[in-house]
Amino acid sequence: MLNLHDLSIRWKMILIISLTGTSTLVLACSAIIVYDRSSARDNLVSQIQTLAEITGENSSAALIFSDKESAEKTLAALKPQSNIVRASLYSVLGKPLALYHRDGIDFEAPAIDRFGALFSDSHLEIFHPISFDGEQVGTLYVVSDLVSLKTASGYVVLVSVVVLVSIIFIILMTSSLQKVISGPILNLAESARFISEAKDYSVRAATPRGKDEVGLLVNDFNKMLEQIESSRADLERENNVRRQAEESLRRLNEELEDRIEERTAEYQQAKDAAEAASRHKSEFMANMSHEIRTPMNAILGMNQLVMETKLSEDQRSYLGTAQDSADMLLQLLNDILDFSKAEAGKIELESVPFNLRDSMVGIIKGLAVSAHSKDLDLAFGVNPEMPTSLIGDEGRLRQIIVNLVGNAIKFTERGGVELYIETEHVDGDSILLHGWVHDTGIGIPKEQQQQIFETFTQADGSITRQYGGTGLGLVISTQLAALMQGAIWVESQPGIGSTFQFTARFGIAPDPRPASAVSSAQRVLVIMPNENEHRHVVDQLRAWGALTTLALTTEAAQQAIESADEPFSLVLLDYHLGPLEWIDSMTRLLRARRSTTTIALLLRTGIQYNSLDIDLRIFKPVAYAELLAAVDGSYLDELRKMGNNNTGAAEKQRPLDILLVEDTPANQRLVSVLLEKNGHAITIANNGRECLALFAQHAYDVVLMDVQMPVMDGLTATEEIRRREAQTNTHVPIIAMTARTMEGDEERCRKAGMDAYLTKPMRIKDLLDILQETVRSEPSTPLPTTADTDERTASGERDTDLYHTMLEQMGEDEELLAELIGRVLDSGPDLLTQIERAVEAQDAEQIEQIAHRLKSTVGVLGTSPCFDAAEAVEHAGYNNELPAAEEKLGNLKEVFARYTKQLEEFSARIHA
Numbered sequence: 071m072l073n074l075h076d077l078s079i080r081w082k083m084i085l086i087i088s089l090t091g092t093s094t095l096v097l098a099c100s101a102i103i104v105y106d107r108s109s110a111r112d113n114l115v116s117q118i119q120t121l122a123e124i125t126g127e128n129s130s131a132a133l134i135f136s137d138k139e140s141a142e143k144t145l146a147a148l149k150p151q152s153n154i155v156r157a158s159l160y161s162v163l164g165k166p167l168a169l170y171h172r173d174g175i176d177f178e179a180p181a182i183d184r185f186g187a188l189f190s191d192s193h194l195e196i197f198h199p200i201s202f203d204g205e206q207v208g209t210l211y212v213v214s215d216l217v218s219l220k221t222a223s224g225y226v227v228l229v230s231v232v233v234l235v236s237i238i239f240i241i242l243m244t245s246s247l248q249k250v251i252s253g254p255i256l257n258l259a260e261s262a263r264f265i266s267e268a269k270d271y272s273v274r275a276a277t278p279r280g281k282d283e284v285g286l287l288v289n290d291f292n293k294m295l296e297q298i299e300s301s302r303a304d305l306e307r308e309n310n311v312r313r314q315a316e317e318s319l320r321r322l323n324e325e326l327e328d329r330i331e332e333r334t335a336e337y338q339q340a341k342d343a344a345e346a347a348s349r350h351k352s353e354f355m356a357n358m359s360h361e362i363r364t365p366m367n368a369i370l371g372m373n374q375l376v377m378e379t380k381l382s383e384d385q386r387s388y389l390g391t392a393q394d395s396a397d398m399l400l401q402l403l404n405d406i407l408d409f410s411k412a413e414a415g416k417i418e419l420e421s422v423p424f425n426l427r428d429s430m431v432g433i434i435k436g437l438a439v440s441a442h443s444k445d446l447d448l449a450f451g452v453n454p455e456m457p458t459s460l461i462g463d464e465g466r467l468r469q470i471i472v473n474l475v476g477n478a479i480k481f482t483e484r485g486g487v488e489l490y491i492e493t494e495h496v497d498g499d500s501i502l503l504h505g506w507v508h509d510t511g512i513g514i515p516k517e518q519q520q521q522i523f524e525t526f527t528q529a530d531g532s533i534t535r536q537y538g539g540t541g542l543g544l545v546i547s548t549q550l551a552a553l554m555q556g557a558i559w560v561e562s563q564p565g566i567g568s569t570f571q572f573t574a575r576f577g578i579a580p581d582p583r584p585a586s587a588v589s590s591a592q593r594v595l596v597i598m599p600n601e602n603e604h605r606h607v608v609d610q611l612r613a614w615g616a617l618t619t620l621a622l623t624t625e626a627a628q629q630a631i632e633s634a635d636e637p638f639s640l641v642l643l644d645y646h647l648g649p650l651e652w653i654d655s656m657t658r659l660l661r662a663r664r665s666t667t668t669i670a671l672l673l674r675t676g677i678q679y680n681s682l683d684i685d686l687r688i689f690k691p692v693a694y695a696e697l698l699a700a701v702d703g704s705y706l707d708e709l710r711k712m713g714n715n716n717t718g719a720a721e722k723q724r725p726l727d728i729l730l731v732e733d734t735p736a737n738q739r740l741v742s743v744l745l746e747k748n749g750h751a752i753t754i755a756n757n758g759r760e761c762l763a764l765f766a767q768h769a770y771d772v773v774l775m776d777v778q779m780p781v782m783d784g785l786t787a788t789e790e791i792r793r794r795e796a797q798t799n800t801h802v803p804i805i806a807m808t809a810r811t812m813e814g815d816e817e818r819c820r821k822a823g824m825d826a827y828l829t830k831p832m833r834i835k836d837l838l839d840i841l842q843e844t845v846r847s848e849p850s851t852p853l854p855t856t857a858d859t860d861e862r863t864a865s866g867e868r869d870t871d872l873y874h875t876m877l878e879q880m881g882e883d884e885e886l887l888a889e890l891i892g893r894v895l896d897s898g899p900d901l902l903t904q905i906e907r908a909v910e911a912q913d914a915e916q917i918e919q920i921a922h923r924l925k926s927t928v929g930v931l932g933t934s935p936c937f938d939a940a941e942a943v944e945h946a947g948y949n950n951e952l953p954a955a956e957e958k959l960g961n962l963k964e965v966f967a968r969y970t971k972q973l974e975e976f977s978a979r980i981h982a
Contacts, residue, residue: 084244084245088237091237099229111189119198121148125148125210129141129159129210130201132144133162133202138167141159142170144159145157145158149172152172153215154213156171157170158179158210159209160179160209162206166179180211182197184197193216196214254288258284258291261273417466419463419466419553420462422463422464423459423461424464425458425460426491427452429467430450431693433472434450434489437476437479438690440479447600448691449606451489451490451609452492454610457496461577463554467554469547470558470574471507473547474572475489479509483511483512484510486600486602490606499577499578501578502556502573502574502575504573506572507569508568508602509568510567513565513568519560519562554574556575557573558571559571592616592639592640593619593638593639594617594619594641595619595641596618596621598644598646599622599623599646604622604644611697611701619638627656631659631660637667641669641670642688642700643670643671653682654682668700669683670685672689672692673689686700726772726841727771728773729755730753731757731779733756733757734927741807743886757780758779758781758787761773762790771845772804773802775804777808785818788823789823803844804825806819806826808827876932885980888977891976893930894927895970898924898966906959914950914955917955918947921944935968936965939958940962942961943958
């Protein structure tokens with residue numbers, strides 16, 4: 071391959087000059103050709119555009135009146151234009167009105183997908199809009215051939231011949247003239263080669279006749295030889311000195327490297343020791359926190375049991391103080407444990423689906439008690455337009471919000487606290503949440519706002535004594551936010567209040583529930599004086615589509631009611647707006663105008679106002695599910711069903727031969743009695759193995775299958791039944807009947823082969839409905855579920871009379887209710903004790919299983935706070951959240967004590 075660097079200067083000059091001239095000539099000619107072709111294309115487009123404009127103006131009348139004959143004549147005028155291949159006129163609706171083809175051939179007019187010109191390989195197409203008096207009345211489509219452009223090809227050949235002749239001339243001239251430059255340079259190169267080989271610097275190069283740059287180069291080369299010759303001795307002396315300096319520097323470098331290695335080893339040893347000490351400290355703190363929690367749990371439990379006995383006022387006061395102190399110590403231990411995990415780098419985030427609104431409502435409802443006990447308003451809102459079905463660590467998000475809102479309540483003595491969550495940024499399938507907690511509390515000085523995020527630090531030592539706390543909560547929350555790719559910061563003014571803001575990133579999951587909406591005919595009047603509270607309620611109502619009116623004062627409310635063209639279908643009345651007498655007068659005014667108006671009273675926790683003529687009591691802060699149920703009427707529908715024995719569906723259904731697979735005696739008794747009263751035959755199996763044995767001996771119409779059982783669980787039994795049915799080509803409906811409501815439980819039941827999914831505690835109507843639906847459905851029917859119904863009935867706030875609710879659950883059978891109450895009272899305390907032992911042993915699996923049994927036991931009597939508390943402990947065990955299990959166990963014990971006291975009263979009532 072030719073290497074240009076190896077060529078002589080003569081050939082290099084010939085190539086350089088030839089290539090430069092040739093390239094310039096080719097570029098110039100190419101530019102001329104390109105310009106000529108571009109001009110020809112532009113001229114063709116301009117010509118066709120002008121023709122299209124003229125033709126369009128002549129066609130406007132035909133288009134306006136849809137005169138096809140006139141339009142065809144107009145297009146026929148294009149025939150003298152030999153380059154026009156075809157054309158078509160379109161009406162304003164885009165439908166062809168007239169067609170023209172140069173050869174008289176019919177063609178299908180293309181759809182209008184653009185305006186302007188477009189070149190293809192062989193044609194130019196133009197869509198031209200036709201307007202009349204500024205309004206488009208149609209479109210003209212014109213196609214021209216490119217014959218005029220092809221005539222320029224002969225010009226390209228002529229230019230190519232000229233370029234070739236020019237190149238030959240350039241090479242000849244360059245070859246002749248280059249000697250003027252290359253000759254002296256070659257002579258200089260030869261002299262340099264001789265001097266290099268002979269090492270004789272006394273030789274001088276021949277000086278050329280000219281005084282151009284080459285002559286100057288030769289003169290300077292000779293001067294350089296003179297300088298080299300004169301400085302050789304000096305250079306030799308300098309080389310000797312340099313060699314001596316380099317030797318000294320080498321020895322110094324060796325000594326320095328030895329010292330650096332020694333210091334590096336010392337620093338590494340100190341670093342390893344510090345890391346080991348930090349790691350041991352964190353592990354020690356975590357281990358000690360776990361060790362202390364076990365006896366603390368016993369202290370709390372025993373103290374609570376003692377407080378439930380008969381005590382004097384002094385004794386109860388002393389034990390109350392001890393209980394408060396123990397609670398504070400337990401919170402301190404929880405903070406230390408989380409801090410130790412964070413410091414040791416052991417906090418790991420989960421990634422599970424959850425609903426943001428449902429999760430936040432649970433948090434705020436729990437914090438409302440402490441806020442309302444201090445006479446504080448607690449407002450909560452989620453932007454109605456943001457996605458709320460998320461994927462991430464729900465527990466850690468709850469921990470951040472509980473800490474921020476709890477601190478806000480703790481440091482606020484008057485006014486209120488507000489939590490609001492919105493979207494900061496959506497990036498594909500992930501969302502960055504932005505939340506803020508605003509309070510009207512004591513505030514934080516600017517110079518101390520950064521300190522509160524440091525370990526064991528609060529804004530002031532005095533407030534530590536006044537309000538308590540270790541300063542760990544914000545530190546842990548900051549670290550959790552950072553793990554979720556977010557941050558926490560504060561804006562505050564002393565004496566005015568603080569606003570803590572946080573961000574956290576989560577994935578976006580598909581929302582399994584349909585978007586909520588209500589009819590625009592729903593007219594809602596909101597009477598609330600608190601701006602923070604009414605803003606979130608009104609925004610959500612309007613987002614759902616309800617026609618919403620807001621009244622901030624009693625006068626505005628009365629005026630809105632009296633001046634309304636149509637009566638309101640729902641009135642949300644805040645108890646805080648006025649005294650009881652005014653609220654009573656307002657309800658009377660509403661009843662006088664329209665008795666069918668639904669009146670919902672918004673209350674703080676612990677307040678009832680039972681004497682008022684109202685339809686609903688909703689406790690603040692208002693949950694979205696409760697608000698929607700009040701608007702669409704489902705809340706009232708549930709209340710109207712109370713006391714009715716809804717067994718009409720069963721009366722229309724043929725008697726079924728049912729196999730009940732259940733390990734809890736109370737549940738066996740409940741389901742058997744309820745179904746037998748509706749004419750069904752029941753066979754009981756205590757576990758999956760007994761189920762398979764009975765299933766092999768008898769053909770049943772349907773199987774009610776519990777999921778969690780000893781010996782063999784329901785999923786395994788279902789899979790075996792489906793395997794056997796595959797050989798006989800049969801299918802018996804199997805309904806999952808379980809108190810497990812963990813994420814993914816329904817999917818596991820579906821995968822195992824179950825046809826439906828019924829959650830405990832269940833109502834007789836739900837059971838009968840799902841029996842009827844499943845028995846008559848094909849196996850491919852999607853799993854029915856009662857999750858929505860259970861959610862609506864799970865709130866104790868909606869039970870106007872717990873006794874009548876339980877009695878309805880038993881089909882108005884008092885003897886059955888008394889029997890089941892006795893079973894709960896007999897087995898419940900023992901199960902609670904077993905849960906306490908499992909928590910002490912830190913056995914998450916046992917916590918989950920025993921809490922599930924307790925939930926199933928109390929669930930036979932229907933949904934209750936005790937059922938919810940047991941489910942909370944079960945969830946904590948299922949998620950291996952041992953600290954949360956201990957915390958929720960304390961709540962379960964309190965709720966269970968109150969619940970069993972109610973059951974004892976009900977039992978005495980029945981036997982009276």
